[in-house]
Amino acid sequence: MASESWRDLRPPSATSGDEDGTTGYIEYFQVRQLHTLQRPVTETPYEMAFVVSSQVMELYFGLLCHELARARREVRADDVPAALRTLLRSVSHLRALEGTWESYADMTPADWNPIKARLGKGESSSVHSCMYRHLAFLLGLKSSKMLEPHRSTPLIHKGLQEALSAPSLYDEVLNLLQRRGLPLPESVVHRDFAEPYVSRPEVEAAWVRVYHEKSFAELMALGELLTQVSDHFTRWRERHLTVTMRTFGAKPGYYRTEAVARLRRGLDQPVFPELWSSRTAL
Structure with a gap:
């Protein structure tokens, strides 16, 4: 060598x-x-790019958790200007995260199969990263099933359980909307935060008012930056789907799951859903 x-x-x-x-x-x-x-662990030319890119993804997951947790605290403290600055940084981080796929986006099944064989049948996908799950919970994508692969590591499992039960960034934003005088049901702002968020017409109507009434200009700016966060997070997930389809098609993924179908289903769960659905009425 x-x-x-x-x-x-x-x-x-x-x-x-x-x-x-x-x-x-x-x-x-x-x-x-x-x-x-x-x-x-193989002679596959793409493996080094795969390892480095995945490690960089992990670092960006951690950075985004740091930033979005900060934004959540700032929203809770009614410091919207500070939250806007934090979210603007977060959008830049998400753009960089999207780019982490580029180093091996053209990897073929022949390049990937030797790596997959050495990884075995374990939870080796980025969506099974505990830091990715912290990020998903912060963004409001809650599911207790996401804790299952981590039961064998009690410290990680405990941290994820706490993150699952805590209000997401969006939960805190909805609480802020209510404090600013927008009529939201108590069942929206006081609920079991470990349960998946379900879109509500009252929340959609509140965002329509935010965008229509000049008195809510600060909240509209917040809504637009949240939409950018959602947009770029979705783009990262779309690239994940594309790379998965390119490297091993519709074959079963880890633990015999339907990897492509699972990733497609995930794209049907937008982050901050009423910020998207309210646009029909704007």
Whole structure:
């Protein structure tokens, strides 16, 4: 195998310090440790791109959880200007997340099959990432079934259970709409947050008022940024479907699930649904 001198960045141990030539850049970004985390197990040319892109996705899932949890706190505190800035950053992160598919978007079944064989039948899809599930819960896509693969890891399972039961970002936004004088039923703002959100005509009517009445300009700006978050999250999911179809078609996925059909069903669950349905009346 040809020498890969860039791998010399990798340390023999986790030690660090100025005595071995560590710079501020290397130390701050943990560069040497970062380059120990890619360990291809096949000779498939696309595997390194698959590993790196998936790790980058994980980092963006974590970043988005950090940002959207912040936006949720800001909405809860009635600090809409701060929430708008946070959501604007989140939209940029989602655009970058969409791009993570590009490095292996043209991978063929022949490229993918050796990787899949080494991964086995485990939960190896990005939608089975615990951080992705935290993100889905923050966005309001609640399902207790999403906890099942993590029962064997109690700490992760506990964190996901807490995230499932907590109000989503959209739940807090609807609470804000009620505080700003829009008539929403108590059953919308005070409910079992672990249950899937169900669209309500009263919520759709509230968003129609927000967009029609100038006194709600700040809430309209919030609605537009939430729509952008929903839009770009959906685009990432669409790319996931496309890449899945390209790499192994309609074959059964992990645990014999119908991977393509499952991903298609997910696209029928838009994030922040009334922000989309209300546009018919605008």
